[in-house]
Amino acid sequence: MLNTAGLSLDQAPPIGVPFAFFLTAPLFAVAAGGLLLWQGELILISRWTPPALVVTHLIALGFLTQIMCGALLQMLPVLAGSPVPRVVLVGRATQVLLILGTLSLSAGLLWGGAAWLTLGGGSLMAGLMIFATATGIALTRARGVRRTVVAMRLALVALLVTLLLGVLLVVVLLGGWRLSGFVDWVNLHLAWGLLGWTGMLIMGVGYQVVPMFHVTPAYPDWLMRWAAPLVAVALTVASALMATGQGAAATGWMGLGALCFVVFAGVSLDRQRRRERPRLDATLLYWRSAMISALLAAALWLAGGRAELVGVLVLIGVGIGLPSGMLFKIVPFLSWFHLQHRQVATRRFDVRVPHMHTFIPEAPARIQFGVYLVALLALVAAAALPAFDVAPGVGKSLARLGGFALVLSSGFLWFLLARSFWRFRGFGL
Template sequence: MMGTGGLSLDQAPPIDIPARFFLTAPLFAIAAGLLLAWQGPTLLVSRWMPGALAATHLIAIGYLGLIMCGALLQMLPVVAGAAVPAVRLVGTATHLLLTVGAAGLAWGLAGSGPTLIRVGAGAAALGFLVFVIPVGIALVRARGAPGTLLALRTAALALAVTVALGLLLVAVLQGWIRVAEHTRWVDTHAAWGLMGWVGLLVVGVAVQVLPMFYVTPTYPAPMRRWFAPAVLVGVGAASAAWIMGADLVGQAVFGTIALGFIGFAFITLRLISLRERPRLDPTLLHWWAAMLSLCGAALAWTFAAPPTLIGVLLLVGVGVGLPAGMLFKILPFLTWFHLQHRQLGSGRFDLRIPHMGSLLSTRWARVQFGLHLLALALLAGSLWVPVLARPAGIALALSSLVLLLLLIGVARTYRRFAALLRPAPSRAGPQT
């Protein structure tokens, strides 16, 4: 049985707010896959190639950014009991700005010129700003589980730093300002985005979602209390050392952070193995693949592997796969919950609401995971066998397309039942 104790389900925002983020995000992963299939090995020659920069931002902002923002707008009122101010306005503006920003920035970085880069970067930055201010207010007011809140607060702070560094790099790219050794600033931007924003948000989601959906033991108290602030301080210290040229200090601190994430991955896999539900569904397969990819990326960085391999493991292995797996649970749960709420309000107890397990095809979810795993393997292999790049892009696009179709199916089921769950007509006759 799913554990929902401690959740403020009555404060959940309307389902269309997170759903629009979740349904738009796979389009950007499809676009990244098609871009790879079109450019092939050229895209993977270097992380500085225009196509590589475009694909990275399609995934980082268009896919990951949308899913993470949508999930936070949903989670904060439910997990922390703190509603996001003007959530409908915030959700609509954030969704629109991030969608335009990701598309414009990727298109500009792919070689379409500085105007699109400026427009895309400005829209994305404004979208994150519109998002992070009200979310920050909600996080200050929140009084939920301390471990989850700590990870979410540090992730929001890391997002703000990531966006600021991104704007700095756009200014450098446009020639407005100059910085010494700008590649160090690029690496710092990536570290704050991947280790800070994405990494800590994954930790915050895992601490809440794994015990709730899979009835696993809770994470150890020291990890819930100290891991997130330690990562935030560590990334800040390592970034400062790196920018100032103290490479050995920066590498030592980043290595320590990498070991910390390896520890988190092993603890996560251990908790999954101790779950009360023995069935290995597609969501758990994604958790396994993501945690192993995280360990692989940390080890690759430790042994000075090519940066492209690290990027593939983090962006595709963790950044594409894990959100897909979480959406397999989150959207069906939201659909079931909101339909239950509508049923109570309408009094239509004659209508049988579909249960969570029937809202999304397990067989097609396994197909999606298989395609994702194939894309990840081909992408990693293409660094040594370049001819694999185009098949990798096709597999990535197909896996994301299957994800999109599965989510559309859940959304259509919600709309069909929501239309039926209208308030029952009054039985009272006319007054005489």
């Protein structure tokens, strides 16, 4: 039987569901920028300082995971031909718990306190389990493009493993359990979160949207077939080695996972170079800066470079950059598409639905990218500096400049998204 689900807009969630995720996420990036503005030099000196841990989670959970959840709820019906059951309820519950969990965890990491850590870990556990269960059901029924569906399923499993490892680390922090090789376990949590959940989802989505957005050649089949499963195998073997106390060997397997993403990033840049649509829009600029950041991060990590610099490249270069670029396409299209649908439903053919650039024009989107790029470059420089013998004042100024630019660019991103939504809401249909 052929799958006809996902053909109609009726299958998609109400526009308020994804938009709630998209409009909340930039506020967490503003908060991360604010913390960098306030204590940037401390954050970039060591990844183990409390504010560094908080910035990491504000970005990874508050911004990145928030957007990924909203986008998945929106995309699954279209991309995989499979709607998410009870999508409004699932969306709201996931989001409330995700926000509560991220804020509580951040408070716990920053100021200590068992209550905050417990509330944070518990809320995140509940929220992400609800999300993973609902999308997991949709993904088992999905019959869309196979390579993308496989990558998405693996990414969802990786989210659960990241979550479990995170909860384990919270339990250790609370003193409920002793764990030898704590640092290695944190690295494993990071690998599952960044390479697994984020990396594999980027792959699965990229296989579809890169050729679609800019009319590029398709990704090679060998890459689509092997990249995500190899990352999953590498992370699984690394975990097994870690559990049996072989931390060093585990790191090598994580490196294999990173190499898979290096190949993906290189191929993505090549496909986009061979695109047919000529314009260099903000989405393309973001894809480029994100893939270059990923390549630099992997090279640095494999060469044993500063972890803080790798963190800046991955979290700000990829984690903030790529979703921002995607939102500049997704949000105007959803606004236009829903208005168009409403026009047909109400038979109001006397009014003309405004085109996508009316919702988010190209020029301010490019300016937003420019401000973001200042943030990225300043923070990369600030994180690289401790490796050189430079006066401490320079690093401090750069970190603060980076934090300030991140507050500005994320605030501007929020404004552009919110204005798009207001224009959608205010349109007389």
